[in-house]
Amino acid sequence: MTYQPVLTARLGKIDPASLQDYEAAGGFQALARAVELGPKAIVELLREAYLLGRGGAAFPAGIKWKAVSEAPAPKYVIANADESEPGTFKDRILMEGDPFALVEAMLIAAFAVGAEQGYIYIRGEYPQAIARVQHAVNTCYNAGYLGRNILGAGFHFDLEVRKGAGAYICGEETALFESIEGKRGFPRLKPPFPTECGLFGRPTVINNVETLLCVLPLVLRGLDWFKSIGPEKSPGPKLYCLSGRVHRPGLVEAPMGTTLRTLIYDYGGGVSGSGELGGVLLGGAAGVFVTPEHLDVSLDFAGLRTIDAVLGSGVVMVFDTSVDMKAVLRRIARFFRHESCGKCYPCQLGTQRQHEIVERLAAGRLRSGDLLALREIGQTMRDASICGLGQTASGAILSAIDRFGFDEHTGRFLRFDSNW
Amino acid sequence: MASPGATILEAARSAGITIPTVCYHDHLTANAVCRICVVEWMGSRTLVPACVAKIQPNARIYTDNERVRTARRVILEMLAATVDLSEAPELQTLLAEYGADPHRFGSDAARREHGPVKVDNPFYVRDYDKCILCWRCVQVCAEDVQFTFALGFNGRGFETSIATFFDRPMPETTCVFCGNCVGVCPTGALKGKREYLAAQGAPIGPR
Amino acid sequence: MTTSSSVSPTAAHLHLSPRQATAVHAILRRYRGKGSAYLLPCLHDVQAITGWLDADLAAQIAESLDIPAVQVHNVIEFYALFYDHPVGRTIVRVCDDLACYLAGSEAIVRACAAHLGLDPEHGGTTADGAFTLEIHPCLGRCEQAPFLMIGDEAHGFVRPEQVPALLGGEA
Numbered sequence: 001m002t003y004q005p006v007l008t009a010r011l012g013k014i015d016p017a018s019l020q021d022y023e024a025a026g027g028f029q030a031l032a033r034a035v036e037l038g039p040k041a042i043v044e045l046l047r048e049a050y051l052l053g054r055g056g057a058a059f060p061a062g063i064k065w066k067a068v069s070e071a072p073a074p075k076y077v078i079a080n081a082d083e084s085e086p087g088t089f090k091d092r093i094l095m096e097g098d099p100f101a102l103v104e105a106m107l108i109a110a111f112a113v114g115a116e117q118g119y120i121y122i123r124g125e126y127p128q129a130i131a132r133v134q135h136a137v138n139t140c141y142n143a144g145y146l147g148r149n150i151l152g153a154g155f156h157f158d159l160e161v162r163k164g165a166g167a168y169i170c171g172e173e174t175a176l177f178e179s180i181e182g183k184r185g186f187p188r189l190k191p192p193f194p195t196e197c198g199l200f201g202r203p204t205v206i207n208n209v210e211t212l213l214c215v216l217p218l219v220l221r222g223l224d225w226f227k228s229i230g231p232e233k234s235p236g237p238k239l240y241c242l243s244g245r246v247h248r249p250g251l252v253e254a255p256m257g258t259t260l261r262t263l264i265y266d267y268g269g270g271v272s273g274s275g276e277l278g279g280v281l282l283g284g285a286a287g288v289f290v291t292p293e294h295l296d297v298s299l300d301f302a303g304l305r306t307i308d309a310v311l312g313s314g315v316v317m318v319f320d321t322s323v324d325m326k327a328v329l330r331r332i333a334r335f336f337r338h339e340s341c342g343k344c345y346p347c348q349l350g351t352q353r354q355h356e357i358v359e360r361l362a363a364g365r366l367r368s369g370d371l372l373a374l375r376e377i378g379q380t381m382r383d384a385s386i387c388g389l390g391q392t393a394s395g396a397i398l399s400a401i402d403r404f405g406f407d408e409h410t411g412r413f414l415r416f417d418s419n420w
Numbered sequence: 421m422a423s424p425g426a427t428i429l430e431a432a433r434s435a436g437i438t439i440p441t442v443c444y445h446d447h448l449t450a451n452a453v454c455r456i457c458v459v460e461w462m463g464s465r466t467l468v469p470a471c472v473a474k475i476q477p478n479a480r481i482y483t484d485n486e487r488v489r490t491a492r493r494v495i496l497e498m499l500a501a502t503v504d505l506s507e508a509p510e511l512q513t514l515l516a517e518y519g520a521d522p523h524r525f526g527s528d529a530a531r532r533e534h535g536p537v538k539v540d541n542p543f544y545v546r547d548y549d550k551c552i553l554c555w556r557c558v559q560v561c562a563e564d565v566q567f568t569f570a571l572g573f574n575g576r577g578f579e580t581s582i583a584t585f586f587d588r589p590m591p592e593t594t595c596v597f598c599g600n601c602v603g604v605c606p607t608g609a610l611k612g613k614r615e616y617l618a619a620q621g622a623p624i625g626p627r
Numbered sequence: 628m629t630t631s632s633s634v635s636p637t638a639a640h641l642h643l644s645p646r647q648a649t650a651v652h653a654i655l656r657r658y659r660g661k662g663s664a665y666l667l668p669c670l671h672d673v674q675a676i677t678g679w680l681d682a683d684l685a686a687q688i689a690e691s692l693d694i695p696a697v698q699v700h701n702v703i704e705f706y707a708l709f710y711d712h713p714v715g716r717t718i719v720r721v722c723d724d725l726a727c728y729l730a731g732s733e734a735i736v737r738a739c740a741a742h743l744g745l746d747p748e749h750g751g752t753t754a755d756g757a758f759t760l761e762i763h764p765c766l767g768r769c770e771q772a773p774f775l776m777i778g779d780e781a782h783g784f785v786r787p788e789q790v791p792a793l794l795g796g797e798a
Contacts (some may be wrong), residue, residue: 081706084765086725086726086764086765086766087765087769089769094757123767128781164708165670165707167576167705179667180667181663181664182663183666184576227775244729244769245729272465285765317769328729330722331728335765338577339764340594342580344453346491346555352530356525356529369524373525376494380491381467383467383487383491385466391466502787503678571697572701572707574700576704585697588682592698594695
């Protein structure tokens, strides 16, 4: 089947600094259509489309929008562009190549839920994306797309670009609120949830960039089109971040539910390195490893649950059999140790202890009891941490140990044994 | 029967069920950072902290099953492998009760060490090797009691520590020496200077 | 091998040129009374002028925004992109996370460290204060691995032999 990309259709075809280009390529037609439909109809459309959040948590966007649309003002809409999950680069490419689309999607969100203030929180290590989105925001103010009485439709919306400052945890939505409020990025306790008590204690819609951009074609092309793409339980277009040992890494837009096999061999041109597939990391450092036996599983939120894997932010990182899996696990453990915020004990202490054990594993110096400790630390972080960072900090490491034939006595991963 | 709006911890107490706590303090905002009070709420994906989670009718909650005990034990083991708990008798009791073995991580497991005890004012000393990051001192110094804002944080993750503004000595901060932080410290990280000197064997003269 | 600023703040003080002092003053005036929600933007703007943030600046920022000084310190110490110690005029961030590792980031790190005369494990700042080398968590350019940033400039598909030319002259 041939799929016509919609989220990435303008990339490379328009000047990202030009509002004229954007308008000529269909820009702001979705906003005009949204204004015709009215807030209630947009929220209903989103609910019926069952658009699941593309940032990693897969929460239905329509539920957030409905709750906030019914909540009292003042309220806020936020684009979570703090893209920091290792292996993820989709939102950066969207913002660099089609920044006006994000502004338009934020306008629709604000119009639908009745928010008059919004923020786009972009990771600090994305200077070009920040510059382009800021330029798009400034241009939209000058053109009357932002500010007072937009499109003469009587609604007002102010939009601010915020720059992150080097903290993975701020991609966690409540830590992101704290960061905008000028504090350390400590995640809050939930409940209360953002739709009730979010930024500045007010009802807040917060969505990932890709999730927001899905709203544009949904509004323009309608529910039937959206539902015709991908599986019934998680429909719509999806961006896959294909990287690692493939011949053609890059951003792939395909229907939700595309298989690993299609991504690696059709889009990616096959496995590089040894040429033989060793495993795939799905969902990034916070995700899990899968094996070649899983090549035909449907890459969607529900499909991956059947093999104890996650889609997360759409990371598909490919490892051939020549990869030193121990060096990979060292980096994952180091990453979480570095990025734990330190608020709750399981993650603050567990990411350190996990890193120490994985360093021993990588050095071939595991002690008796280390693997049991690693599993118990993992279970404790998953069960008892405040937020998703700690809850997922052990998943990739434990999945590698379980799925890649780790031999405790020799310290080898049988599947990746060709080099040593 | 628990009153509406009660936390699991309050409900358990009124039913005579003990749930262990570490960071929790009756008179301070509960932040649920230590996670020692986690319990299993049937239907919840993760364990939930009893100090903040509100009880609901017909909830099935296990306060002491295997899953709960494992989490508590591992947290205690990791904590004791990191921090000097020699002056935290309540934590010592918990370690024994849960059969926690802090030595399982090896003698080379990183500890949080902060150098010499900070003796920079006439009233109290700060021994951060004993600090478990319960946040109580920061809270009483801020919105929970005093609104003085002398205490905050350094670093992040495992390397988080309690600190003054750019590590300045207490007399150079906004500290008003109210003593609230010393009063709520559970581990002897903050203690009166006289008590500290006495333990050092220094002669105590008239004040 | 981390890049967090978790070490204790140094006792170092910034020495601002008259031009820098004027620029900082203008920024602080712009943020006056704006409160906590403008702390991160204010820190970014000031640090863009001064390179790093010392206690004096932090106190002035607190006073300008009308927030507790310790909050400014809390925030500087939490975020990896804020520095409480002197750093090089140009910061080189070499990604050494998963995808870049698979594409040979270790050789890029070694090439950068060798060219700048710095430790390949931890990076650091050159004696002349021109460069700081950071071995960085994923920079979100996995499709262009291996990847490094020199200041705000992005360089994808880097080969070790290109490093001397890339870092050659000071920015």
